[in-house]
């Protein structure tokens with residue numbers, strides 16, 4: 001075993017290390033594999049979190065040998081790993097890297113893959129366990145899943161586990177996601193299916209549960225008696241990069257509102273789970289997703305936008321319609337905002353404002369609970385004008401942490417009250433670096449821990465929220481906003497109509 005310098009010897013927590021196993025990645029040459037998955041595998045190895053008997057298999061069409069794949073994996077890991085580079089760790093991993101060449105409809109290639117897994121059992125002692133990561137377009141799922149079924153690769157037995165990892169988007173609407181779920185569930189048993197929503201792998205998102213359920217301070221006010229409204233923001237300064245083909249068909253609501261934002265809402269609004277287990281947490285999230293209501297007046301409370309040319313960080317930014325591969329008259333939205341309700345005793349009457357957009361002024365994801373104003377202010381003749389609502393803000397990224405905003409007396413001889421904030425910053429309180437979301441999620445797949453993976457029913461309940469929105473928006477022109485602005489004016493009007501304002505994070 002290579003000594004692990006990243007581990008503090010005083011750390012009393014036992015590292016969770018999976019059983020011997022293999023990770024098989026389909027779509028190994030794609031963006032996700034290179035930018036996230038391969039670096040995450042290296043980081044896990046570097047942190048000593050992979051079993052000694054581990055193998056990494058790539059499957060793709062390229063005419064490659066094991067060595068070519070190992071080189072691609074090495075470059076990817078070196079470029080994007082979060083932990084320091086240690087050649088000896090890589091050398092050890094490289095010894096168990098295999099490549100199988102073929103297309104998805106090629107029976108021989110899948111027979112070869114099954115045989116390779118068999119060989120690795122004797123040569124690397126992987127115990128027959130394997131996780132298959134489908135980092136491929138959903139349209140390819142049927143053929144790949146059928147091949148796995150045909151070759152018996154998908155079958156878990158009492159002696160070995162076989163798991164599948166599916167990336168979002170899980171379908172494009174409720175009907176297609178049902179079909180996809182049925183297909184996956186017909187080949188793998190439900191407990192062996194891991195649907196990735198990488199936001200759930202983010203440390204701060206998990207901290208939301210710690211914040212709520214490990215403390216006495218917050219939960220008593222975490223409800224409609226005290227909370228005026230909730231704002232969930234996922235803003236990105238980037239545009240669509242080279243993903244026009246995908247994005248044109250998808251848009252902001254399907255790309256992130258359906259999954260990341262609704263999962264954040266579910267974690268914010270859910271009841272305390274009976275225990276911290278996959279089943280119980282997912283059950284509570286599902287209840288919330290089923291209780292989500294759309295605004296009656298969608299014209300006012302659901303806004304979609306599209307960025308036009310503008311300026312961002314001193315640089316000129318193209319408009320969406322001028323991006324390479326985008327239709328010059330595209331009606332795809334790059335911004336979406338909506339007011340949702342959660343029809344439960346805890347949240348009845350509290351609006352949940354969700355927004356996401358590309359080419360906004362900065363990259364920031366946060367969940368803000370905006371509290372009601374104090375029922376009475378006894379400072380009659382003093383300056384309390386600047387006093388806003390108390391706010392509790394969970395900063396998901398960047399500057400991960402939590403901020404509490406409240407009123408405080410300004411030093412001096414008069415009673416002047418102003419807003420101040422109290423900050424908790426991960427970077428200041430902890431010396432450990434947070435693992436990257438994919439690192440955590442890959443590890444959980446290999447451990448068989450499904451806590452951070454949405455169930456199929458959650459995915460379907462989320463589409464049930466998005467479908468009517470998409471129907472309402474179909475064929476309409478998104479509201480324009482300039483790149484570098486906080487979205488279209490209509491989104492501001494939406495909150496102003498109810499006497500509220502978006503936070504400017």
Ligand code: BG6
Nearest residue numbers: 168198199236255256260365397
């Ligand atoms: C992905 C979306 O799921 O999340 C992208 O498809 C988006 O459009 C990305 O850019 C954002 O992820 P993160 O972790 O950088 O906030």
